[in-house]
Amino acid sequence: MNTEVGSPGLNITIFAIFVAVTLVIVLRASRSNRTAADYYAGGRAFTGQQNGTAIAGDYLSAASFLGIAGAIAIYGYDGFLYSIGFLVAWLVALLLVAELLRNTGRFTMADVVSFRMRQRPVRTAAATSTLAVSFFYLLAQMAGAGGLVALLLGVTDRGGQGVVIAVVGALMVFYVLVGGMKGTTWVQIVKAILLICGAAVMTVWVLAQHDFNLSQLLGAAVETADGAAGLLDPMNQYGASDTTKLDFVSLALALVLGTAGLPHVLMRFYTVPTAKEARHSVTWAIALIGLFYLLTLVLGYGAGALVGPEEILGAPGGVNSAAPLLAYELGGTILLGIIAAVAFATILAVVAGLTITASASFAHDVYANVIKKGEVSANDEVRIARLTAVVIGAVAIVGGIFANGQNIAFLVALAFAVAASANLPVILYSLLWKRFNTSGALWSIYGGLITAVTLIVFSPVVSGKPVNPATGRSPSMLQDVDFHWFPLDNPGIISIPAGFLLGFIGTRLSKEFNAPKYAEMEVRSLSGAGAEKAVRH
Template sequence: MTMISAQSGQVGSPLLNLAVFAGFVAITLYVVYRVSHRNTSTADYYAAGSTFTGSQNGVALTGDYLSAASFLGIAGAIAVHGYDGFLYSIGFLVAWLVALLLVAELVRNTGRFTMGDVLAYRMRQRPVRAAAATSTLVISFFYMLAQMAGAGGLVALLLDVHGKGGQALVICVVGLIMIFYVLVGGMKGTTWVQIIKATLLVLCVVLMTVFLLGKFGFSVSALLDEAAANNAKGEAVLVPGVQYGKTAITQLDFVSLSLALILGAAALPHVLMRFYTVPNAKQARRSVVWAIGCMAVFYLATLVIGYGASALVGSDRILSSTGKENSAAPLLAFEIGGTLLLGIVAAVAFATILAVVAGLTLTASASFAHDVYANIFRGGKADPRSEVKVARRTAVVVGVLAMIGGILANGQNVAFLVALAFAFAASANLSTLLYSLFWKRFNTTGTLWGMYCGLGSCLLLVFLSPVVSGAPTSIFASVDFHLFPLTNPGIVSIPISFLAGYLGTVLSKDQPDEALQKEMAVRALTGIGQ
């Protein structure tokens, strides 16, 4: 029976929704199996043999980047908080200019498989690769928390699963499917899943946007007026300040969030790893241009979808449903297109979560196998088959940890959780990447100081913030040991990272290898020596 109930949180027909999920999983598993026949070498498993074109990789980058945070979290944030929720869309999109102008081409020319290849190029291999692997694993874990939490809320809503136990089971099922993608498909299989998912996602939001505008006579003003009328905060959702303008602390929190979003994208390990799936730097640049174009369409559509959810569903009904803010897009789909459109949105949202988590798991496992096992334990002389075997085993461990973390974080807004991952990336990786690529004097001590101080300060501030305790939305809401008032630590931890990297370099007696520095500079700019 098709139904929608605010009390139960159920939307549409659970049987139909389950059929949609099963259909998508079956199709993508078949695709992964078909493209996975050559995954024995490290180049095949980590970088798909660098066989993708710039346009293909750009769409895959879109699929890797547009996570549950973008589709579920941002739509919900706009539906509930209005203008302040749209700030996530702006930050996530503008961030790609940093990647395009400063990172993409140079990273593609300098490394082979992981971020550690770039950072360790002219430094002491063992400590720098260990730091890069640590950073990658922590960032990937926080990013996966958001996806798993989104999976729990979404599938619980659509399959009418109640209680923490049922949602935990859903998260575990998602985790197991994702592990299978990575074990069987490697980078090639994961990339094709992301291409399928990105195409479906962009088409879905464009269709929803057109349907929504059609309901209001293609009048944006009429849509906004109805959104304000059906929101508990009224006209305030049309102007800045609902979420981040109440006090000086919330305003500072917004600045911190903006810094994390804009500076974090260029330092995300799973984004950096995508640049190795193309054959040269020109295709890496083209990848980013394609990604920016696809994402611009998507993020503009989130504005209409978010306010449309406020107008047709209402903020009270969204917050009272299973999944809270993350339920805005599915609830809206049911309102404007009934069970059929809901089924499509369900498939796209599920595809979003599976593809992103698979990409993150592959990145984390590749970093451990390549940076730690092959280059630290084996001194760069590991057999490719044994390295791939270690990567696959690591993927299983990472997947299990992601399931546990997702169960703990279930109920949090996924856009907010992803913003924390961006803060970790900007704090731990961005300073060391830029210093390595552009500062001749930068040395091993500066690399280690920058990464560990940025990562450590970010971890400490998050632990002592309202994210973990002291607020109704905290992970541990029943206790209060928070000392740091901001929910995003970027405004403090990012400068700490840059300062620590600088001080570690100028205060240490490490002398950079001048020959390697010159070699890296030539290679980064020209691609010679790849």
């Protein structure tokens, strides 16, 4: 296959236009950043509809657009399971987390978890978990950037793709340093609208080529894949053995439970003025996200039918190239450039949201409340957050270079597993269990985090998968080594129950219980009383 798709010059021009527009948005938003609340939470000035659109922009990452479309094109029905899992997860966030979290916290997840605990150890643990989840999520976005630009510019060597990843990292840091949460939110709103509109146009175009008959489209995808009827059957990817069936259950648990523990999603609940608006923003986000995931079904099978699995797997970026290749097949160079620029803007917006969340967690939780014990000015806190963003950007660039070539929907599933193992148990216990205490929080966070990360490190994701004849490379992150002993790709089936169990054990081993603080938290979380006063300080 020709490694250069479309016109690199035109692709770069369209990229530059999109980047310029988003930079203007960020610079305009930065003018009103005066306080820590402005930088961390956008001044809590966004409506539920605006925040819901921004949540959709934050959530519909490169994994949703590039990774899921590719997974459906190659694996069919099993690839669509990612869409289902990502969407159903929002019901958990809506019913259990959104309103209670908004009423109880100020800027970060640690504000909620440490409300009735000993502040310093719990904030440190929560910040550590936030940084870990953000890192895994950033890996996916960076890998998506490398594969996407490699396809558009014909960059086939990994060194050149590494340069691309470094450029994306530098842009992301600039967005965060200048725009803060306000700039990031507006970029996410614009990006969500562009992404959904672009996907809708491609969906109608694909259906038009198949007489608006979904059955005809599915049949064409099977025919292009040399009669692989498994594209339409469940368990095509996950039903080959008992191990892959377990992997499916593990993946499903991670996807459904992970969203309610993602720090960059949780932080968005603080950008609205009231708990009612937080609830409204989640329902709005569910509508937009659900619409988009229905479109991915057509895009995935459309790529399978019009491009073909062999050409997708042979392209720079591999499975992540399905959506851009479909755009090229439909509308040539112009549509490819537009869709790829939207995907690039998607990556920039998501990594900016992740970076500001991670940097805010370190500055607000570790620096301000642990190191300085609350004796720090808002300006100093924001300055540390900006310095942290630079460090996170550098780490994300290095990690993204190693993760380049992995399916990004799959990489995001690892972040969901870590979030569901380390964050969700402690959030639910803090909000809903009267007996929960500091010991339980530490056991839950560190136990879930260490279990999940350890199992990932020693899984086939990192080392040990056989070489793919089509690419000449192993799908594992590290080549030519094999130190894996955990058989599953996703650790959720072990690490998520471990997080809940360890939180229970840790709590029972300690007699600590702050009854007045629990009563205050319960009233605030359920009614919002006292929450508005707290967030103004």
